[in-house]
Amino acid sequence: MVTVISQLWLELLWVFGWFILFYMSGVVLFYGLLFVLAAFQLKREEKIDSFERYEDYMDASYTKPVSIIVPAYNEELGIKGSVRSLLSINYPEFEVIIVNDGSKDQTVATVIEHFQMKRVKKAIQTRLETNTIKGVYQSVIYPNLWLVDKMNGGKADALNAGLNVSNYPYFCSLDGDSVLERDAFLKVMKPIIDSDETVIASGGSIRIANGCDIHEGQVESIGLSKNPIVIMQVIEYLRAFLMGRIGLSRYNWLLIISGAFGVFSKRWVIEAGGYKRDTVGEDMELVVRLQKLIKDKKENKKIVYVPDPVCWTEAPEELKYLHRQRNRWHRGLFDSLWIHKKMLFNPKYGSIGMVSLPYFWLIELAGPVVELCGYLFVILSFFLGGIYIEMALLFFLLSVMIGSLSSMGAVILEEWSLRKYPKISDIVKLFGYSLTETLWYRPLTVVWRCQGLVQAIRGKKSWGEMKRKGISGGISQ
Amino acid sequence: MLSQEIVLLVWIALVLLSALTGMFLYLVIKKALEMSQEKKIKHYMEQIHQAVYAYLYQEQNSRHLLPDSSIKYFAIERLLTEYSSVIEGEGKARISQLADELFHDRYKTFLQQKKWSSRMNVLYKIDGFRMKSLSEVLREMLMDEKTSKEEKLIIFRCLSTNQDEALSELFQSEPVPLSVLEYRSILNRMDEKTFIKITDDYSLYPYPLKLAIIDMIGIQKKLDYVQFLEDQLSDENFEIRIRSMKAIGEVGYLSDSEVVKRFARSDQWEERLMAAKVIGKTRVVNGLDVLDTLIKDSSWMVRAQAARAFLSYSDGLERLYDIRFTSDDPFARDMASEWIERGIEDGYSY
Numbered sequence: 001m002v003t004v005i006s007q008l009w010l011e012l013l014w015v016f017g018w019f020i021l022f023y024m025s026g027v028v029l030f031y032g033l034l035f036v037l038a039a040f041q042l043k044r045e046e047k048i049d050s051f052e053r054y055e056d057y058m059d060a061s062y063t064k065p066v067s068i069i070v071p072a073y074n075e076e077l078g079i080k081g082s083v084r085s086l087l088s089i090n091y092p093e094f095e096v097i098i099v100n101d102g103s104k105d106q107t108v109a110t111v112i113e114h115f116q117m118k119r120v121k122k123a124i125q126t127r128l129e130t131n132t133i134k135g136v137y138q139s140v141i142y143p144n145l146w147l148v149d150k151m152n153g154g155k156a157d158a159l160n161a162g163l164n165v166s167n168y169p170y171f172c173s174l175d176g177d178s179v180l181e182r183d184a185f186l187k188v189m190k191p192i193i194d195s196d197e198t199v200i201a202s203g204g205s206i207r208i209a210n211g212c213d214i215h216e217g218q219v220e221s222i223g224l225s226k227n228p229i230v231i232m233q234v235i236e237y238l239r240a241f242l243m244g245r246i247g248l249s250r251y252n253w254l255l256i257i258s259g260a261f262g263v264f265s266k267r268w269v270i271e272a273g274g275y276k277r278d279t280v281g282e283d284m285e286l287v288v289r290l291q292k293l294i295k296d297k298k299e300n301k302k303i304v305y306v307p308d309p310v311c312w313t314e315a316p317e318e319l320k321y322l323h324r325q326r327n328r329w330h331r332g333l334f335d336s337l338w339i340h341k342k343m344l345f346n347p348k349y350g351s352i353g354m355v356s357l358p359y360f361w362l363i364e365l366a367g368p369v370v371e372l373c374g375y376l377f378v379i380l381s382f383f384l385g386g387i388y389i390e391m392a393l394l395f396f397l398l399s400v401m402i403g404s405l406s407s408m409g410a411v412i413l414e415e416w417s418l419r420k421y422p423k424i425s426d427i428v429k430l431f432g433y434s435l436t437e438t439l440w441y442r443p444l445t446v447v448w449r450c451q452g453l454v455q456a457i458r459g460k461k462s463w464g465e466m467k468r469k470g471i472s473g474g475i476s477q
Numbered sequence: 478m479l480s481q482e483i484v485l486l487v488w489i490a491l492v493l494l495s496a497l498t499g500m501f502l503y504l505v506i507k508k509a510l511e512m513s514q515e516k517k518i519k520h521y522m523e524q525i526h527q528a529v530y531a532y533l534y535q536e537q538n539s540r541h542l543l544p545d546s547s548i549k550y551f552a553i554e555r556l557l558t559e560y561s562s563v564i565e566g567e568g569k570a571r572i573s574q575l576a577d578e579l580f581h582d583r584y585k586t587f588l589q590q591k592k593w594s595s596r597m598n599v600l601y602k603i604d605g606f607r608m609k610s611l612s613e614v615l616r617e618m619l620m621d622e623k624t625s626k627e628e629k630l631i632i633f634r635c636l637s638t639n640q641d642e643a644l645s646e647l648f649q650s651e652p653v654p655l656s657v658l659e660y661r662s663i664l665n666r667m668d669e670k671t672f673i674k675i676t677d678d679y680s681l682y683p684y685p686l687k688l689a690i691i692d693m694i695g696i697q698k699k700l701d702y703v704q705f706l707e708d709q710l711s712d713e714n715f716e717i718r719i720r721s722m723k724a725i726g727e728v729g730y731l732s733d734s735e736v737v738k739r740f741a742r743s744d745q746w747e748e749r750l751m752a753a754k755v756i757g758k759t760r761v762v763n764g765l766d767v768l769d770t771l772i773k774d775s776s777w778m779v780r781a782q783a784a785r786a787f788l789s790y791s792d793g794l795e796r797l798y799d800i801r802f803t804s805d806d807p808f809a810r811d812m813a814s815e816w817i818e819r820g821i822e823d824g825y826s827y
Contacts, residue, residue: 044593123815125777196656196685390479397486401493408497415504424508431501 013380017391020374024398027363031406034247035413041246042307042417063193065093066185066263067171069162071155072098076106078177080114085217086174087142091185095144099162102131102152116140117147128160128274136165156275156282163266163274172263173283177314179209179217180261184310188263191304200265201290201303203257204310205241207420208234212312219312224426229322231433232441233315238430239410242307242417249305253356255291255336256284257303261311268293268301279339281332288340291356295349309420323448330452333365338456368449371399375443396438403442407434514548521552529556532575533568542575550583554602561605569607576606585614593625600631609639619647630659637666644671645678648686660689661696676705688720695724703730710736715745722751726758734761741767746776753779757786765790772813773806780808784816794820 068086072079079098086096100108111117117137124133131153139145150161159173170192172185181187184204192199211225225231248254257264262283269275272289275282287303294301316322337344337360344361346353374395381388411430414420421427528539544550561572580602587599588611603611615632618624624632629651636644655663667675676690691709694702706728709721722740725731740752753771756764764786771783787793794817801813 121815121818123777123781123811193658194656196658387479390483393483394479394486397483397490400490405490405493405497408494408501412497412500412504415501415508419508424505424512427505427508 010384013377013384013388014391016373017377017388017395020370020377021391021394021398023370024374024395024402027367028398028401030359030363031243031402034243035406035409037247037250038243038413039416041250042242042413063092063186063189064170065095065168066091066189067162067166067168067266068094068096068174069159069166069171070096070098070174071101071158071162072103072107073101073152073155073158074103074105074107075177076103076110079107079111081217082174082177082179083111083115083145085179087145088182088217089180089185090182091189093168094185095146095167096142097146097148097162097165099148099150099158099165101150101155101158108147108149111147112137115142115145115147117145122165124164126164127270128164130157130161130164133161133165154277156277156279159282160274160277163270166266169266170263171266171269172261174261174311175313178206178261179214179219179312181219181310181312184261185263187308187310188261188306191306192263192265195302197265198300198302199304200268200294200301201257201262201287202306203245203254203262203304204306205245205308206237206261206311206313207309208237208315209312210315210317214312222420222422224421224423224429225317227317228433229319229441230315230317231429232437233322235407235411235430235434235437238414239407241305241309242413243406243410245305246307248356248359249303251351251355252302252304253351253359254303254305255288255352255356255360257287257305264290276339279332279335280328281334281336284332285336285339288336288343291352292340292343292349295352307418309418319444326445326448327452327455330365330368330449331456333360334453334456337361337365365453368446369453371442371446372450374399375446399442400438403438404435407437410434517548518551518555521548522556525549525552526556529553529560533560533564533571536571542579544579550580553579558602558605573607573609576602576608577610580606580608581610584608584611588614588618593628596628597631600628600635604631604635604638607638608635612636612639612641616641616643616647619651626653626655630655630663633663634666637663637671640668640671645675648675648683649678649681651683654683654685657685657688657692660686661692664689664693665696676702684714688716691717691720691724695720695727698728700728700730703728703732707732707736715747719747719751722748722755726751726755729758731755731759731761734763737761737764738767741771746774746779749774749776749779750782753782753786757782757789760789765793765796769796769800772800772809773804777808780812781816784812788816788820 070079070082070086075082083096083098098111100111117139119135120138122136124136131151134149134151137147137149139147146165148161148165150158153161162173163171170189172188174180188202188204191202208225208230209219210227210230211223213220213223224234245254245256264286268290269286272286272293276285276289279285290303294303316325337357340357343349343353344357349357377388378392378395381392408431411427411434414430415427421430525539525541528537528541531537532539532542542553544553557572557576561569564572584599584603587595590596603615612635615635619629619632633644633647633655636647641647664672664675672693679687679690682690691706693699694706703725706721706725709717712718712721731737737752737755740748740755743749743752749771753768755761756767768783768786772780772787774780774783784797787797790796797813797817797820801810801817804810804813
């Protein structure tokens, strides 16, 4: 009896092992495909003089005005610097709307004092439901700077309030702690302007600011941090943006525009119902909803992604905070996919339903679970020996391809096309660290993401705090 | 049992790894070479800076301005690019002249290359230096099916800068129209004479170009074209009507006030919005009476625009106070209050 059960058990394990291996091979092929797509796209755009490309767009009569919405919750340290850097961006017509989401610190007072804000009476068009707005302020020195003071309601609620107050047809949501390149808006608005508004949302690349030299909210010189955790995140971002999004954007399969930097058509976002308030992944959820709306209305609209890095953000430097961030991201991913589960494999939604969503469900969401099982399988195989060790070896090789080789590919894409890192030593470091990804970094993120998934399924929705250093003041080490 | 598969995978992984490493080494070496070339270019730029300055400002020729290596070409190219963004008038003409002399052959070969990005870069340079000598080549490229849309746009811009006579025909023979904004950037570079010629063939153009012409009249406030705009107001196309209204608002003059009344009664809120806007911009006679209706409009945008338009009339603020205290429409009262406050802030007094 005992032997029958153990026999059965081993049989099951064998099938399971093969399932993991097939799954991983599928992922390897899909990543390979994305790499090739991205390489072709980047090759085409290679080395075009960027200044001359945007010169023509600086004329106010060409561009569409943009409202920049900055939700702020307890950001008294960083807010001055980020707002100052925003006011100096290179764009003909824009307004900055800080939305104080019921901060418990001195955020409001700091802003009011520093920018000489004065309370104004403004008839607000309530197109999206939000928590009560306590007051609207306008700066005396910068007439295009607004402050909305409202009761706490979360990030999505703050963004919706900003949308209600905004005056312009396009808006950009921005995290309080990111630093923009001066031409960021020209670059990101270009596809919208060029397409006569066929493009309804456009997102830019995000890079990690740790290690760069930042003064007065401007990136002075680009460098690489010495912290291995940060270097691995730099590589991850390169992979996500250069390989993932360029590949997906090419056929309008895009489902993510990072919350840190994206421009949207206000009309479309309002029609879609604004940001969803009770999810941790409000940025992705909105994009999925926009894609759904486009297909429901059968309109020829697009969401695009601009490979040029335009926004620099602070990455967590300690495992503890990285853990929280990844955990939160994965919960957000689960939420967005779960809310729109009816779109999955629904031919009505075209390639979004048939390619993009399956990719996010099967590879992005379920991937960590399968990989975690793979690690467990490896451990088990040491006890079982024989064929199981060989299968574990296959698993290891496949994860090297998924983790290390694809990361090395991403570093190559970066150096081939955008070349943001001026020093050769930085590039060599990036390449060297990518080799080690499978051995330590990847397993860590896999475990965190699995935790996130479990929590999401159980329905835990807290944000998790992130320690801020106040990036605009100077993070250079 | 699985050893074959393992060997195979190890091989695949090794091949990929060495391919990636190979590519990486290639890129690193390329980067190093480029960095040293960059250094040489910078060095040469310093050497000839004086000569270029003397050429541009003192009209002195120099043997330094006869490049014989790509590094020298790059150096002169960059210096001229730097100068072309800061000098105007006579100096700019001298830049074009020098560029035509030095770069004509070089650019012509680049334009025939297969690589899209190097063709694009050269086109940007031709545009930036306002070179005239390559116009013939550019026109041929426009006719070529293989030329991409992005290239065509810059070519059109170059031809427009040179006030090319063939533009109208080229616009008409273009199989895939550009976007409105792209057309605008082309029209923007024309002088008055060329623009008149272009508008003569208005009815033959693709739709986005028509919109761009209307927009351009507004942006450049071409008073002579108000009649042209008013003619477009009866077009059956909604977008053409709206844009023409908008352009009239920009020009700030209207010959016939009846037109606004018709728009104020429209079923589409966009047309009512434009009516409010145009009244504010042109201060047309009897405009305030129309605004009295529009500030009670069902659309927030129309109400806001109407309230704002009141302030452009000398007795507008007074009328807004009337609405604030006596109107039966609470939305109109709210809107009036907001704009009274804004009006006072902007130094409006009565």
